[in-house]
Amino acid sequence: MQTTAPELKPLPAPSPSPRGSIAWKAAAPLLVGAALALCPAPAGLAPHAWIYFAAFVAVIIALILEPLPAAAVGLIGITTIGGSGLVFSPEQFANPAFKAPPEALRWALAGFANSTVWLIFGAFMFAMGYEKTGLGRRFALVLVKRLGSRTLGLGYAIMLADLLLAPFTPSNTARSGGTLFPVIRGIPALYGSHPGETARKVGAYLMWLAFATTCVTSSMFVTALAPNLLAIELTRKIAAVEITWTDWFFGFLPVGGALLLILPWLVYIIYPPEIKSSIEVPRWAAEELASMGGVTFREWLMGALVGLALVLWIFGGSVMDASLVALVVICGMLVGRVVTWDDILGNRQAWNVLVWFATLVVLADGLNKVGFTSWFAGSAAALLVGYSPQLVMVVLVTLFFFVHYLFASLTAHATAVLPVVLAAGVAIPDMPVKTFALLLAFSLGIMGVITPYATGPAPVYFGSGYISRRDFWRLGFVFGSIFFLVLLLVGVPWLGR
Numbered sequence: 001m002q003t004t005a006p007e008l009k010p011l012p013a014p015s016p017s018p019r020g021s022i023a024w025k026a027a028a029p030l031l032v033g034a035a036l037a038l039c040p041a042p043a044g045l046a047p048h049a050w051i052y053f054a055a056f057v058a059v060i061i062a063l064i065l066e067p068l069p070a071a072a073v074g075l076i077g078i079t080t081i082g083g084s085g086l087v088f089s090p091e092q093f094a095n096p097a098f099k100a101p102p103e104a105l106r107w108a109l110a111g112f113a114n115s116t117v118w119l120i121f122g123a124f125m126f127a128m129g130y131e132k133t134g135l136g137r138r139f140a141l142v143l144v145k146r147l148g149s150r151t152l153g154l155g156y157a158i159m160l161a162d163l164l165l166a167p168f169t170p171s172n173t174a175r176s177g178g179t180l181f182p183v184i185r186g187i188p189a190l191y192g193s194h195p196g197e198t199a200r201k202v203g204a205y206l207m208w209l210a211f212a213t214t215c216v217t218s219s220m221f222v223t224a225l226a227p228n229l230l231a232i233e234l235t236r237k238i239a240a241v242e243i244t245w246t247d248w249f250f251g252f253l254p255v256g257g258a259l260l261l262i263l264p265w266l267v268y269i270i271y272p273p274e275i276k277s278s279i280e281v282p283r284w285a286a287e288e289l290a291s292m293g294g295v296t297f298r299e300w301l302m303g304a305l306v307g308l309a310l311v312l313w314i315f316g317g318s319v320m321d322a323s324l325v326a327l328v329v330i331c332g333m334l335v336g337r338v339v340t341w342d343d344i345l346g347n348r349q350a351w352n353v354l355v356w357f358a359t360l361v362v363l364a365d366g367l368n369k370v371g372f373t374s375w376f377a378g379s380a381a382a383l384l385v386g387y388s389p390q391l392v393m394v395v396l397v398t399l400f401f402f403v404h405y406l407f408a409s410l411t412a413h414a415t416a417v418l419p420v421v422l423a424a425g426v427a428i429p430d431m432p433v434k435t436f437a438l439l440l441a442f443s444l445g446i447m448g449v450i451t452p453y454a455t456g457p458a459p460v461y462f463g464s465g466y467i468s469r470r471d472f473w474r475l476g477f478v479f480g481s482i483f484f485l486v487l488l489l490v491g492v493p494w495l496g497r
Contacts, residue, residue, distance in 0.1 A: 033058025074359030122326025195465030218445025
């Protein structure tokens with residue numbers, strides 16, 4: 001196998017932190033949160049909402065520094081906030097009919113009823129089914145046999161696979177986490193790349209590329225992401241602007257087309273794999289395929305179940321929720337003995353991500369519940385009165401994009417912030433309303449790249465273990481900034497032509 005060491009490694013994997021650093025990693029979030037809480041609440045924001053925001057910031061800092069596992073941080077966060085009643089207003093406490101303890105428990109556990117959380121869990125179960133039956137290895141070997149002589153070629157194959165599925169799959173978690181991830185996860189091991197020290201050989205590159213790609217394709221088509229449809233409806237009601245499927249596609253095409261064309265190469269440069277090419281691996285993959293023999297019954301069954309899920313995700317949205325589809329397939333896997341119940345119980349990675357993301361969804365929703373997000377968006381918009389419409393448009397779109405650091409759901413973000421920002425922009429005289437509305441809508445998919453919790457597939461790829469916590473945050477900021485700049489630099493002139 002021919003390998004070449006990367007000349008550029010701007011994001012090397014961090015070395016393990018010494019035990020002595022745990023203390024400051026635990027103290028820093030508490031100190032920052034306490035300092036914010038002791039500051040007076042800004043004008044127009046309720047004191048309890050400000051204190052909630054301080055607690056939220058403390059949790060986010062703890063997730064970044066990770067003095068404890070992320071799921072434990074999230075669980076401690078919702079337990080502390082729920083127990084202290086920060087999510088409830090003084091008026092609610094003053095109401096004799098209000099029962100704080102059961103309401104606090106209901107709030108803290110609400111994330112475990114979130115459909116996206118279970119869809120993410122389903123993605124891990126699908127991956128386990130691919131592994132148990134050998135179907136994932138077979139698919140990976142076929143892909144490597146045909147395109148594995150160059151790592152960059154594999155990257156473009158993954159990008160094209162997501163692009164072909166995107167117009168027909170309105171859930172990026174189902175598309176990328178449930179359909180593509182189980183196949184992609186089998187490829188790195190063929191090159192001797194595993195989570196940990198060898199992740200940067202190939203695995204980290206492929207995982208980040210797959211995740212970044214699905215964020216772009218989520219903005220490429222109206223039907224590639226459920227919140228896109230919500231954005232169209234809100235735009236029609238608030239701004240009286242109709243956005244058709246073709247308006248959306250051709251409006252984003254110069255942005256998305258440019259990003260998709262360069263993305264495999266861009267990730268290759270910024271987050272390079274150590275193995276760039278290999279003549280021997282495709283030959284070895286062909287030999288391994290031959291040694292595997294014909295497709296077994298369990299592989300056919302697993303393939304049929306995944307095919308059923310894909311058909312229902314594409315065509316059955318009005319009949320069955322995407323998460324329920326995943327649960328149906330998991331039941332089919334159990335009945336067909338593709339996996340056992342002990343296999344499911346033993347998948348620590350899946351249960352860990354489920355707890356982590358469920359707690360983050362609740363914490364982010366709390367910002368909307370206490371009124372922080374509407375206050376923040378409204379206050380920022382009020383500061384822009386009197387400036388040129390083009391400047392206001394750019395600033396509001398920027399605000400809308402980067403405020404997603406506070407959210408663990410694109411749907412929640414669209415529901416809570418889009419109406420406020422859209423209404424603020426429409427009120428500005430001479431605002432190019434349709435261009436403004438399209439820029440806001442287009443940003444929904446690409447903003448999912450910025451954090452390990454920003455969109456459904458993020459926890460799946462983060463939980464794979466190939467991309468370190470530090471790299472995920474840094475790459476999220478780098479690629480989020482690139483995506484956003486291309487949206488403005490290409491999208492604004494194109495839409496305003």
